[in-house]
Amino acid sequence: MEIFFLGTGAGVPAKLRNVTSIALKLLDERGTIWLFDAGEATQHQILHTSIKPRRIEKIFITHLHGDHIYGLPGLLASRSFQGGESEVTVYGPKGIKDYLQASLSVSQTYLKYRLTVIEIEEGVIFEDGQFFVEARLLDHGIPSYGYRIVEKDKPGTLLAEKLREAGVQPGPIFRKIKNGETVLLEDGRVINPAEFLGPPQKGRIVAILGDTRFTENAAKLAEKADILVHEATFAKGEEKLAYEYFHSTAYQAAMIARQAGCKQLCLTHISARYDRNASKELVKEAMEVFPAIDIAEDFKEISIPLSK
Numbered sequence: 001m002e003i004f005f006l007g008t009g010a011g012v013p014a015k016l017r018n019v020t021s022i023a024l025k026l027l028d029e030r031g032t033i034w035l036f037d038a039g040e041a042t043q044h045q046i047l048h049t050s051i052k053p054r055r056i057e058k059i060f061i062t063h064l065h066g067d068h069i070y071g072l073p074g075l076l077a078s079r080s081f082q083g084g085e086s087e088v089t090v091y092g093p094k095g096i097k098d099y100l101q102a103s104l105s106v107s108q109t110y111l112k113y114r115l116t117v118i119e120i121e122e123g124v125i126f127e128d129g130q131f132f133v134e135a136r137l138l139d140h141g142i143p144s145y146g147y148r149i150v151e152k153d154k155p156g157t158l159l160a161e162k163l164r165e166a167g168v169q170p171g172p173i174f175r176k177i178k179n180g181e182t183v184l185l186e187d188g189r190v191i192n193p194a195e196f197l198g199p200p201q202k203g204r205i206v207a208i209l210g211d212t213r214f215t216e217n218a219a220k221l222a223e224k225a226d227i228l229v230h231e232a233t234f235a236k237g238e239e240k241l242a243y244e245y246f247h248s249t250a251y252q253a254a255m256i257a258r259q260a261g262c263k264q265l266c267l268t269h270i271s272a273r274y275d276r277n278a279s280k281e282l283v284k285e286a287m288e289v290f291p292a293i294d295i296a297e298d299f300k301e302i303s304i305p306l307s308k
């Protein structure tokens with residue numbers, strides 16, 4: 001599981017940073033990629049990476065500002081030309097359906113794959129055996145969502161050798177025990193699965209937030225997350241400006257990470273006003289409250305290890 005930043009700028013594309021798009025690479029976990037936002041030229045950014053658009057399974061849109069969605073129709077259209085045949089689901093605020101329907105129909109774009117568009121409300125918006133995704137509204141003037149992606153815990157590995165030693169022969173019974181079922185043997189013994197399974201593997205938690213002012217909901221989404229990706233459009237001391245423009249400072253993002261007990265914070269949505277050196281300053285001032293901070297760069301990848 002890795003987070004790959006395709007665009008990390010705020011508002012308008014800049015040479016150093018394109019507008020927002022973040023890929024959550026789940027290639028080992030499910031052979032797919034989930035995308036968060038698709039600002040203009042997201043597909044051009046993808047051309048410089050090993051990401052295959054046909055691998056994109058889900059696209060989560062945080063909000064409908066242009067710097068987060070102008071790249072979406074083009075990306076969906078090109079995916080069709082690039083051999084994408086599997087279904088794509090787009091999640092986003094109310095209005096995302098109209099936007100996609102209009103841009104695809106006016107441009108007479110016909111997709112060779114099934115596209116499902118879901119206009120979300122707060123709550124759990126997706127769940128399967130492996131993951132669930134929760135959305136909450138942030139504070140950005142227009143509806144802007146944050147997403148909490150939770151990988152479910154996996155049961156421990158089967159201690160096959162120990163079972164054999166206990167005189168249990170391999171077969172369907174092993175699968176039952178692996179699934180956590182209590183098993184009655186023919187000789188009348190009862191096998192308690194907990195005794196024959198290693199420790200469960202804790203799933204990871206990733207919080208990827210849309211543009212927002214400093215808000216409680218951000219901390220709820222990020223609770224105990226392995227990584228929080230939070231915007232930092234302004235520098236410390238510019239809280240008033242940040243408030244007026246419905247954005248956050250780097251320092252405020254760090255406050256959220258601390259309050260939520262995150263393992264790591266990555267700042268993104270960095271204004272073009274900050275060059276490389278100035279953005280290092282952003283990190284420094286935020287570190288006063290939360291030390292484990294990274295700043296996103298276009299094409300930067302952060303891997304999220306399993307906890308031991």
Ligand SMILES: [Zn+2]
Pocket residue numbers: 010011020065067068211269
């Ligand atoms: Zn933005």
Ligand SMILES: [Zn+2]
Pocket residue numbers: 063065140211
């Ligand atoms: Zn915005």
